[in-house]
Amino acid sequence: MDKASVSRFVILIVAVINTVLNVLGYQTISEQFVNDVVAVISGAYFLWAGWKNNYLSKKGLQQKEVLKKHKLD
Template sequence: MIPSVDTTEDKIRFIIAMLAAIKVFIGTLGYNFFTDEQLVALENLIPFGFVIYATWKNNYITKKGEKQKAILKRNNLV
């Protein structure tokens, strides 16, 4: 049964978990899709993606974010 997913982050986590499970299962059958160099490159890209995402989410750089910041300033919350 597929668990309930409410947000985009939940959906991303679910997809990554499913892909990891499939990779482990296929790996037990003896198939290797990635070389060591590709895995190292992927390991370096994932933290980079998290930094970009966190910067995007935690700063008011979009039009919606600017509106949110203005509302927060009006209510003396920033």
């Protein structure tokens, strides 16, 4: 197993335990903390997606030149 699979599974287990405890009436993780974490992760993901889907890096600029050369842009 790779690290990404293990980390996703561990986060799933924590989320399930948190949900069960909340259903039973125990406040484990505050909603404010969850909202903050989601906001940070979302922001990081949007920045990463923007970087990967635009021709900003050296490799991306080279890819853009290849597309122009073959008139695919």
